[in-house]
Amino acid sequence: MLSALATVAAAVVAACSTPPTPPAEVPGGDPARGAQLIAELGCGSCHSVPGVRDAHGLVGPPLDHFGRRAYIAGELTNNGANLQRWIRDPQSVEPGTAMPNLGVSEIDARDIAAYLLTLE
Amino acid sequence: MTTTSAQAVPRAVAVARLEEQWREQRSLRSWFATVDHKRIGRRYLVTAGAFFGLAGIDALLLRTQLARAGGDVLSPDQYNQLFTMHGTAMIFLFATPMLFGFGNALVPLMLGARDMAFPRLNAFGYWVFLFAGLIMFSSQFLGVAPNGGWFAYVPLTDLPYSLGRNLDVYTLGLIFLGVSTTAGAINFIVTSIKLRAPGMSLNRAPLFVWAIVATSFMVLFALPALNAANALLFLDRRFGTHFFQPDAGGNTLLWQHLFWIFGHPDVYIIVLPALGIVSAILPAFCRRGVAAYPLVVLATITIAIISFGVWVHHMFATGLPSLSLSFFSAASVLITIPSGIQVFAWVATMLFGRIVVRVPLLFVVGFIVTFVMGGVTGVMFGITAFDMQITDSYFVVAHFHYVLFGGAVFPIIGGLYYWLPVLTGKMASEVLGRWAFGLVFGGFHLTFFPMHLSGLLGMPRRVYTYPTGLGWDPWNLLSTIGSYVLAVGLLLVVLSVVLAVARGPRAAVDPWGGDTLEWAATTPPRPYNFASIPQVFGLHPAWDRRTLSRLETDEVLPGHQALLTSELDARPQRLVSMPEASLRPLLAALALLVVVLGLLWAVYWLAIAGVVATIVVVVGWLWPPQLTRAEAEAA
């Protein structure tokens, strides 16, 4: 029962806590909106993404601690610009990757990148 | 009636001798062997209370999962096991045994008897209940708990859709438990028919006793349907029969008919004794007897009978001919009349009496409010067209919690506070009790009222998750918050009982001024209950000077003896001797446990060994004493 109580408390805290501040590498990015986009686009059906509901897919690599990763897909150094490029068109970075091109707009990619890079 | 030599002995000496004869050793053996109905009753209450706690924790986990859309506290399988165990345990392992506990502790006292008619059968019933409960709950900790819902519809629970032991635990566990319930029911019936104090004719029996007897008769007729259904399902699953398999000529609706032929009477099996508790509590706090006694008896009897003719209202959406549904609809709607009689009888009691507000009365008032709200939605479900739309939604979850929590748990808690002096000799704290009432009442309505709304909004029951954006989120969050408030309230109830037992003030004799015979005994009662068997002259013997004064002066009935009286008018018939404590009931229950475990694990030699052991124990238990020489010569 204690664990159940703790879970509810955690849920309440999570719902009320202030949104994360955007990382410096993605100027103008909105991490909160990025998290919502990740849920809507279905990223979670392949990746587990901390802080995104129902995101525990085991198809692609887990995205926890993404802000501390060195490379993206083993191809690009991990920074804001590269991440946005990868999100918008993975095939151009790594032809033959299983990650599909989801037709993400520039603004959306910026917000998603902003969220992922807050995952320290 | 008694021997003349007893009259020569002064009363004090006779009572002291009685004390000596009924004293129980403080030993481990005596603890296991006792047949005292008060101790067994307390055990029922404590055990059923513990199961209530476990099933309540299940419920909290379920509510935590549903607090938000897409919750991931539990996996789907865990959720399904938890809601199945929650329902099964609350119905079978909490409600009925809890009320049987009250019956055990109180019926002999209310009747002015010294024990149940079959004290050893009573002990046996408790042990079987305990073991069945342990089997079922241990399955939960092993992750093989039943997961087919508490009404376990086939074909989902039959092969090939339910592999594993989960449903075997359900079928065997419930059949095993049924042994206990049946034994208890027969015992209550015989006790109430044969052991009423002289003068307590049918028109003077306490309403609680009427309720317990009506319930017991219902058990005798309803439980076989469940046992048969479970046995057939077990045969289907284990030995390849086809009762519920349409491909080989079986029928899936058969399960639903059999289950609900038991299931709907069972709702009243739970509610009726609770209503009896209410009728027992009210007189003490209204300073008058329950109004319209014959009508309340009428209501008790007719509810017990009509409840057998409403089962198909659980099947209104199965596509049966609507005409055949309507016969059940008619009964389901008009069964409200006897329930209404009781409600207005209680209201009249309060209106015509002088009210003393104490914790038990608060719970009674909370009960009436909640039960009436559950009752009006119950009428709605009796209407076929509405039922087809709303059944299997959260509205139904709300409805039956209003009826079962409102109708049974409120009276149970009220009864606990009311009879704590009889059960333990202690008084519970009034302040703590009022806080508990406030939290339980508020938490209950906060939990379950929103479920009406989520149900009307189209939320089906038994879903482990739901999508956001359908208007269900706020009501579910409210329900979850309410469930935690409710849990705190229930913890306060437990706390106040524990505190009372540990360091509460010793209760005065008859602290509330109740009207039935348990208050005419000492508080708490002695092992023999009454030194002299009471004489009853009216409906309220504990308010009757004639009964009370004769209790002080009548000759003491010596030894382990009880007085049988006639069935209808309670005229004295003859004295019988009561059995002493014995380990055999425990051994018989253990042997049966071996049978059940053998069947469960499919180790059939073990099951057969258990059957042999059971026969050996029972033969020894019932072996008639050899005739004394005098008797042999007389023969």
Place this chain on the structure above:
Amino acid sequence: MTGKLFTESTAPEALAAEPAPRSTGWWGMVGFVTTEAALFAVLLGTFFYLRFQHGEPWPPREIERPQLTVPLIMTAVLLPSSLPVVWAERGIRRGQRWRLRLGLAATIVMGLTFLSLQVMEYQTKLREFTFTTDVFGSLFYAITGFHGLHVAVGLLILSWVLAASLRGSFSSHKHERVSLAAIYWHFVDLVWVAILFTVYLSQHL
């Protein structure tokens, strides 16, 4: 005439007349037999429900309508077996323990004959169908088997009473257990008639 009878029977004292009181054991056994009877009623109801929901042909598929010879002989053995019990019970009421012993022994022999006949019946039937063949097979063996179990329990109880009486129990005053065992046996006996009708006779209607 009927008017007079009606008036006599509805006089207050007539309405209030109370039958002779029974013992706790009697009520306990009657309660137990009641719930057992409900159990058999449920099983036989199940038979008819499945039979009529199934429709024609019944019994389904390759199972033939059951032959009546053996079950009628079984009935002829089991039904009269209640008479020696009655005779024995009346005997012990007069203190005649020899009648108790003889009567019980006769009943036990008849019950054992019934069970042996049932075993024979099963041997023929099992060659034709088993409880997994189809739903008729399941019903047939479940219902008759459950009844056979009751006969066995009844025999156990009667043997137990017989053994106790051989050891010197029971007298004209103390013989309640004999009466209780008798109630159970009569019940087992009567239920067979319902089963005979349901499982065998009704298939030929």
Place this chain on the structure above:
Amino acid sequence: MTTIRSTARGRRLGPAFSWFGVVGGAVAWSVHLIAAWAVDELTCGAGRATVAGVPLVAVMWVAVIVPALVTAAALAVSALVWRRESAAARQRADRGYGRTGMLGLVGLGANALFLSIIVAGGAAVLVLPVCQP
């Protein structure tokens, strides 16, 4: 009102009357319910509209009317018991409900209730088709 004297034969039959007044309606209603429900469900399930040549709706009416009449008879008996008893109670000192009187009252209420349930079921026979279209 003069007291009615009873005979030994009357005392044997009296309880039977008394109990018919209490449980007659309950038994009749049970028979009505089981018969009407089972015949309707099973006949429709088999895709037929007759039972042994008799139209199903006629069977339904029999299953309603006969139990209703039995219940009405039980109601009449319990009313009579109740009247006799309250007359006798007026002559007694305590004027309370005797055991028979209470059972008479219980029978009165129960039979009235069962009669209403049977009649309500009869209303359904009037309105609804015996089998779903």
Place this chain on the structure above:
Amino acid sequence: MAAVLVALCLAGCAGSAPSTLDTAGTGARRVEGLWWFMFWISVVAVLEVLLLLGWALWRRRRDTRVRAGDAMPFVGVLGVGLPFIVLVAVYGVGLRDLNALIRPPAGPELSIEVIGHRWWWEVRYPDTAGAITANEIRIPVNQTIRIRLTTADVQHSFWVPQLMPKTDLIAGRVNETWLHAERIGTFRGVCAEYCGLQHANMSLIVTVQPEEEFTAWLRDLAAPPARDLTEQQRRGQAVFEAAACGACHTVRGTTATGTIGPDLTTIGSRWSLGAGAAPNDKGHLGGWIVNPQSLKPGNQMPPQPVPASDLPDLLSYLETLR
């Protein structure tokens, strides 16, 4: 009183809920009326008891007299007489509405077969050969549609709260119900009878369309028009046919003719994946194909480890199946 207010606000606050109080079907609308009739009676009944109780608690604590007289008339009138009249009225109205539910407004103009599976809905239009879809039903507005309900496995229950009360799908039985939508829109339905692990994710959508739109859709469903595929989409089709997809799924006009899983002929235009388990878009679909068990644990589809480079092609092909 709070209860009343909350309930009153329901119709307004419901938003996009599949609410039984925001109905669009003839059957559900009748029950909605029945609900409000019973609701107001219930409010009065509960208030009556509350007022009497309140009066008792307030007045009878001060008044020290105990009225000994028996309260038979009180209980007789308030506990028997009044309830009896009300209950008979409610029963009568209920009988009238039940009679309406079993008699559809006009003769059926269209039949649909709905087959329950663990845990999705197979939908067939038997009058139009080959018209099969899953987890969605399209019907023309203002027509009576006969629905034939059967189950392939365990018991389910077909419930579209805004259109029609529920009817169970029972093994070994054929049940029937009907739909008659009075306005255009989409209406959510669910399985209402607990059917095992993924009972929660067994939803469907009923789309009510103007008749011409519906007829065109049905025609295309039965015989999908030829599609112009891009290079990538053609590659995806090859992947689909090479992988084992066709063993369980059907796409009409291709070699895929399996019947174990849902028909995928129109997967591109479906409202969801896994009967409501996830939205139907490229991202979710990709994850679903490779590992369906993480989106809907326990469903019957095994993981499909298609070669990584093929996945984008496959997705672009599936998108064209509309």
